[in-house]
Every structure is written in C-alpha cells, then in structure tokens.
Amino acid sequence: MSVDRRQFLKAAGATGLLGLLGSPLFKIFAPGELEASPELKEGMAKSAKRWAMVVDMKAFPTEESYNKCIEACNNIHNIPHIENEKHEIKWIWAEKYENAFPDSYNGYVSESIEKMKFLVLCNNCENPPCVRVCPTKATFKREDGIVVMDYHRCIGCRFCMAACPYGARSFNWRDPRPFIKNLNPSYPTRTKGVVEKCNFCADRLYRGELPACVEASNGALIFGDLKDENSNVRKTLRSKFTITRKPELGTFPGVYYIIGGS
Amino acid sequence: MIEKALSGSKYYWAWICFLLAVILVGVAAYIRQFHYGLGLTGMSRDVSWGFYIAQFTFFVGVAASAVMVVLPYYLHDFKRFGRITILGEFLAIPSVIMCMLFIFVDMGQPTRILNVILHPTPNSVMFWDMIVLSGYLMLNIVVGWVSLSSHYKLVHPPKWIKPLVFLSIPWAFSIHTVTAFLYSGLPARHFWLSAIMAVRFLSSAFASGPALLVLLCLLIKRITKFDPGDRAIKGLVTIVTYALIVSIFFVGLELFTAFYSHIPGHMQSFKYLYFGLEGHGKLIPLMWFSTLLAITAVLLLLIPATRTNQTTLVIACIFVHVSLWVDKGFGFVIGGFIPNPLEKITEYWPTLNELLVTAGIWSIGMLVLTALYRIAIVVKVELEA
Numbered sequence: 086m087s088v089d090r091r092q093f094l095k096a097a098g099a100t101g102l103l104g105l106l107g108s109p110l111f112k113i114f115a116p117g118e119l120e121a122s123p124e125l126k127e128g129m130a131k132s133a134k135r136w137a138m139v140v141d142m143k144a145f146p147t148e149e150s151y152n153k154c155i156e157a158c159n160n161i162h163n164i165p166h167i168e169n170e171k172h173e174i175k176w177i178w179a180e181k182y183e184n185a186f187p188d189s190y191n192g193y194v195s196e197s198i199e200k201m202k203f204l205v206l207c208n209n210c211e212n213p214p215c216v217r218v219c220p221t222k223a224t225f226k227r228e229d230g231i232v233v234m235d236y237h238r239c240i241g242c243r244f245c246m247a248a249c250p251y252g253a254r255s256f257n258w259r260d261p262r263p264f265i266k267n268l269n270p271s272y273p274t275r276t277k278g279v280v281e282k283c284n285f286c287a288d289r290l291y292r293g294e295l296p297a298c299v300e301a302s303n304g305a306l307i308f309g310d311l312k313d314e315n316s317n318v319r320k321t322l323r324s325k326f327t328i329t330r331k332p333e334l335g336t337f338p339g340v341y342y343i344i345g346g347s
Numbered sequence: 348m349i350e351k352a353l354s355g356s357k358y359y360w361a362w363i364c365f366l367l368a369v370i371l372v373g374v375a376a377y378i379r380q381f382h383y384g385l386g387l388t389g390m391s392r393d394v395s396w397g398f399y400i401a402q403f404t405f406f407v408g409v410a411a412s413a414v415m416v417v418l419p420y421y422l423h424d425f426k427r428f429g430r431i432t433i434l435g436e437f438l439a440i441p442s443v444i445m446c447m448l449f450i451f452v453d454m455g456q457p458t459r460i461l462n463v464i465l466h467p468t469p470n471s472v473m474f475w476d477m478i479v480l481s482g483y484l485m486l487n488i489v490v491g492w493v494s495l496s497s498h499y500k501l502v503h504p505p506k507w508i509k510p511l512v513f514l515s516i517p518w519a520f521s522i523h524t525v526t527a528f529l530y531s532g533l534p535a536r537h538f539w540l541s542a543i544m545a546v547r548f549l550s551s552a553f554a555s556g557p558a559l560l561v562l563l564c565l566l567i568k569r570i571t572k573f574d575p576g577d578r579a580i581k582g583l584v585t586i587v588t589y590a591l592i593v594s595i596f597f598v599g600l601e602l603f604t605a606f607y608s609h610i611p612g613h614m615q616s617f618k619y620l621y622f623g624l625e626g627h628g629k630l631i632p633l634m635w636f637s638t639l640l641a642i643t644a645v646l647l648l649l650i651p652a653t654r655t656n657q658t659t660l661v662i663a664c665i666f667v668h669v670s671l672w673v674d675k676g677f678g679f680v681i682g683g684f685i686p687n688p689l690e691k692i693t694e695y696w697p698t699l700n701e702l703l704v705t706a707g708i709w710s711i712g713m714l715v716l717t718a719l720y721r722i723a724i725v726v727k728v729e730l731e732a
Contacts, residue, residue, distance in 0.1 A: 170391075170392075170693070171390075171391030171392060171393075171693065172386055172391065172392065173392055175392075180689060183690070184689040184690055184691060185689070187689065187690040205689075214533065214534055217470055217471070218471050218472065218473070218532075218533070219468065219471055220462075220463050220468050220471040220473035220474045220477075221459075221462040221463055221465075221466045221468060222466050222468050223462070238459070238462055238466065239455070239456060239459075240454050240455065240456050240457075240459045240460055240462050240463065241385070241454050241455015241456045241457075242450075242453070242454060242455070242473060243395045243396060243453075243455070244471070244473055244529070246392075246395040247395060247396060247530075247533055247536065247683075247684075248533050248534070249535075249688065250534050250535030250688050251688055251689075252392075252393070252687055252688040252689050255392055256385070256392065256395060256455065257384065257455070258384055258385050258386030258390070258391075258392075259383060259384040259386035260384065276456075277383075277384035277385075277386075277455070278384055278385065278454070278455025278456040279455055279456060280455075331535065334534040334535055335534075336534065
C-alpha cells in the first residue's frame with residue numbers, strides 16, 4: 086500500500102492529536118488511577134491549621150541527644166553525606182548561640198549557653214520570603230503552614246536561598262545519590278540542580294506520624310498546631326518563655342526555642 | 348541588509364573565527380557543567396550566586412544605557428546623537444542576549460526554564476525580570492532594525508516606530524530597576540537591602556555603558572570609514588562624567604548610612620570587601636583596584652586637558668568600564684552573601700570552568716555586536732558615499 090503525502094500528514098496529525106488528548110481523556114474517565122496513591126485510612130492523617138515546633142534546649146543535655154534527631158532526619162530523608170562543606174545538604178543541624186541568634190548575641194553568654202548547640206531547621210515561616218521570590222511556585226506554603234518544595238518544578242535559580250534569612254536551604258551542587266549512606270527506598274532521593282530543605286515531615290504527618298526529629302527527640306521537640314489553644318505547642322508557649330530566630334524580619338517563624346540554661 | 352555581515356576583510360573574518368573558537372570552548376565547558384552540576388563552579392551553600400549572576404547584573408546596565416543616546420536624541424532633539432543612536436540600540440541587543448545566557452547557565456535545571464512561563468508567578472521579581480528583559484530585547488531589535496532599514500531604503504521610518512521608541516525609554520529604566528529589586532527586596536541581606544539600589548544601578552550603568560560606547564565609537568572611527576562624530580563622543584563623555592560622579596556619590600551614601608549608624612549587619616559586607624572580615628579578604632585587592640580606577644577616571648574626565656586628549660580619554664573610559672565591571676560584575680553580588688545569615692564566612696572565587704563558560708558568553712555577545720555593527724556601518728558608509 087502506498088501512502089501519499091496528504092494521507093501521511095492526515096494520519097500523523099490524527100495520531101498526534103490522540104497523543105495530546107489521550108492522557109487528559111484517561112484522567113477524566115478514570116480519575117486518580119494513574120497516580121500513585123499511598124495507603125491512607127480514614128482519619129489517620131494528622132492535620133492542623135498551622136504546624137509549629139518548640140525546641141526545648143533544657144531537654145537536650147548532651148551532644149548525643151540532639152545528634153539523634155539530626156541522624157533520624159538524615160536517614161529517613163536520604164540526606165547525602167558530602168564532605169565538602171560548600172556542597173553540604175542540611176535539613177536540620179546544630180549551631181552555636183551566636184550563629185543561631187546572631188542578632189541577640191551580646192558577646193557575653195553564660196558558660197552553659199556557650200556549650201549549647203541549637204538545633205536549626207527551616208522555620209516554615211508564616212510569611213516566607215522564599216515563597217515570595219520563587220519564580221515557578223516550586224516552593225509554596227500549604228494550608229497547614231508547611232512550606233514545601235516541588236523538586237520536579239524547581240529550576241534551580243536559587244533565588245529562595247538568597248531570600249531565606251535562616252540559611253535553611255541547600256542546593257544540590259552535584260548528584261547527591263552516590264553520597265547517600267543507607268538508602269531509604271520509601272523516600273525519594275533528589276537530583277542535581279534543585280533546592281531542598283526541611284518540610285516538617287509533611288509525608289509522615291499525612292500517614293499519621295510525627296516528624297522524624299520529633300520522634301527521636303525524647304520529648305525535647307514539641308510539635309503541634311499553633312492555632313489550637315489546647316495543643317501541646319500552645320500549652321508550652323503559655324507556660325515557658327520562648328524566642329524565635331530574627332523576629333524583627335516579620336517572617337513569623339514556626340520554630341520556637343526555650344533557651345533555659347543558667 | 349543582513350548580508351552585509353557576511354562580507355568583510357580578512358581581519359574581520361579572523362576576528363569572527365577567534366570569537367567562534369572561544370564560543371566553542373565555552374560550549375564545551377558548559378556541557379561539562381551541565382553533566383556534573385553547578386558544583387563545577389566556585390559557588391557554595393553560602394555564596395549561592397556567583398560570577399554568572401554578577402555578570403548578568405552588570406550587562407543589564409550596559410543594555411539599559413542605550414537609553415542615554417536614545418533619550419537625548421528623541422526627547423530633546425539632541426541632533427549630534429543621530430549618528431550613534433543605532434550604535435546604542437545595537438549595543439543593547441547583545442547585552443540583553445548575554446544577560447539571558449548568564450541566567451540560563453546559572454540554572455540548576457536549565458531544561459525546565461520554561462516553567463517560568465508555564466507557571467507564571469507575578470509575586471516573584473524574577474518573573475518580571477524575564478518580561479522586561481525579553482520586551483527590551485524585542486523593542487531594540489525592532490526599533491534598531493526598522494530605523495536602519497528605512498534609512499537604507501531612503502524612506503522615512505514608518506509612523507508606528509515612534510511609539511515604540513518612546514516606549515523603549517521608560518522600558519530601559521525598568522530593566523535595571525527590576526534587576527535591582529532582585530536584590531533590594533530580600534530580608535536579612537543588609538548589603539542589598541537599600542532603597543537607593545535601583546538608582547545606584549542606573550547611575551553606574553549610565554557611566555559604564557556610555558564609556559563602552561565611547562570606546563566603540565573611537566574604534567569604529569579608526570578601523571572603518573564611518574565617523575560617529577567628535578561632538579557625539581563629547582556628548583557621551585559628559586554623560587559618563589556626571590553618571591560616574593553620581594554613582595560614586597551613591598556609594599558614599601551607602602557607606603555613611605552603614606558606618607555612621609554603626610549597625611553591624613550594614614557594615615559587615617563593606618568591611619569584608621574593603622578591609623577583610625575575621626581574617627577573610629579575598630576580594631580586597633580587587634575592590635581597591637576598582638576604587639582607584641574610578642577616582643583616577645573622575646580626575647581624567649574632569650580636567651579639560653585630559654578630557655580632550657584622545658589617549659587620556661581612552662584610558663579614562665577603560666578605567667570607568669573596568670572599575671564598574673569589578674564593582675557590579677563581581678563585588679556587589681559576592682559581598683551580599685558574606686557573611687551568611689548565620690554570620691559565618693565562606694569565601695568565593697570563580698573556577699576555571701566557570702570563567703570559560705563566561706568567556707564563551709562574552710564571545711557570543713561580541714559576535715552579535717560585531718555582526719550588527721558591521722551591518723550598521725556598511726549601510727551608513729554606503730549612503731554617505
């Protein structure tokens with residue numbers, strides 16, 4: 086059978102059209118079936134109007150106690166271990182008082198505070214500068230206050246890193262996969278050229294679990310709904326004096342610190 | 348008209364071949380970066396923008412500076428710029444192209460660049476930067492090409508070109524304003540968080556761009572049969588002088604606010620750049636070099652004897668351009684990242700691969716500039732003959 090130019094073009098056009106329409110048609114007639122759907126039982130997901138965390142420094146007596154939280158996060162989220170500090174990926178890590186709270190540092194801190202290391206992580210701000218600057222909405226704030234990343238949309242412009250006042254964002258300067266010690270197959274790895282950060286374990290909350298660091302903290306990290314008066318976070322904020330990082334910037338961080346110490 | 352770019356002397360072709368060779372090296376370096384990731388550059392978690400974005404910022408200024416010949420000619424009937432408006436517009440085109448390329452090579456996921464259009468986000472300054480830059484590119488291509496080709500055909504330019512010319516004037520200011528907003532709207536980056544950033548950018552652009560144009564005019568006068576005219580060059584030199592002095596004045600304003608208020612955050616980046624901070628000071632020699640060039644250039648441009656002498660004028664213009672290139676095309680961006688938000692210091696220096704990619708982009712810019720100027724000059728010379 087011979088096909089002339091006109092017939093060929095017709096056939097090619099029809100095939101192309103089918104290709105274009107095919108996938109949306111599938112979606113109309115069989116919604117949701119093409120997407121991976123994690124097992125979720127009714128009422129299982131933890132939900133909140135605004136998730137927040139309190140870091141109780143008094144409850145972190147030793148280096149080991151907060152390192153457990155960092156390790157739990159690193160392992161679960163497939164955080165690569167990159168030796169070169171310039172290319173490090175960090176979701177949650179520990180800093181000295183003068184680095185975590187540079188604006189409140191007066192040069193003379195007590196010995197106990199001097200020894201302390203403060204867990205720092207994405208503040209999941211109420212008013213996040215990173216979300217404001219992202220040109221593709223690859224980073225956005227969810228209704229429950231968590232600031233998340235879409236690794237498949239991120240173009241790697243790093244505007245969010247310039248905007249973040251807390252240095253909470255890391256960029257994959259190279260392929261991170263060879264640097265993951267123990268791969269957790271149930272959590273995605275990232276690719277080179279995208280930005281990532283802590284997301285308050287949004288996926289674990291969805292499955293009804295607490296964030297990994299909170300679970301490993303032995304009560305030193307308190308997690309709950311800031312908008313719920315009866316939540317443990319609000320109870321703690323009512324009874325203890327807390328501070329946040331760089332409050333003068335109006336970002337309204339979702340991570341509070343009980344400094345304690347003497 | 349375009350065929351004019353395809354004929355030339357053996358020197359013309361040697362220059363083109365040289366540029367093509369550098370472009371090839373740049374492309375090879377970029378392919379390496381594309382496969383490995385941006386880790387091949389000197390950038391880091393703390394200094395997350397480097398040479399690419401700094402060069403982008405500088406060339407937005409050069410592009411915007413075309414308005415300094417367009418505005419006096421069209422709005423004030425400043426006739427002596429009539430011979431060089433096309434040179435201004437044709438300088439803007441490769442500058443914007445370089446800006447776009449610098450942004451592109453800085454992307455972690457360059458294949459997703461269309462996400463900026465597929466998911467338009469008006470709250471991001473980068474979205475607006477894309478709009479104003481591509482708009483400005485189109486305006487200059489259309490205005491430059493249509494004016495030149497009507498000139499070539501010995502007809503009056505079409506009426507519809509005038510509104511586009513007038514539109515291109517505020518548009519030029521907008522590209523550099525939006526570029527300044529990329530920086531000046533970020534909390535906790537004290538060095539950039541300044542309301543005068545946009546005017547500071549514009550003033551340094553109106554010095555560095557026209558200084559480059561003066562050099563190009565003098566070069567054209569020397570190697571082609573086209574004479575841009577001494578009076579046009581004199582006009583440009585006046586603009587360079589004022590803009591440079593205003594630009595230095597603005598830096599002075601920043602220094603006063605930072606050091607008289609004595610707020611550490613406002614002082615730190617300046618300290619890092621000019622004196623070093625906590626033992627770190629990789630950029631100190633470069634910044635003082637830039638300062639020295641700027642001051643020398645001001646003197647050379649203010650003293651009538653050196654301003655009118657062509658040799659010293661050339662030196663002055665080179666000094667202006669290089670000084671502002673160092674300041675804006677390097678120090679300004681790096682300084683803003685040091686110290687980091689946790690007041691720690693990570694220094695930055697571009698890698699060889701990064702510099703090769705940069706050289707490739709410059710060469711693309713120069714190639715486009717060469718071709719466009721060749722067309723414009725051949726047309727002008729043919730008409731005058």
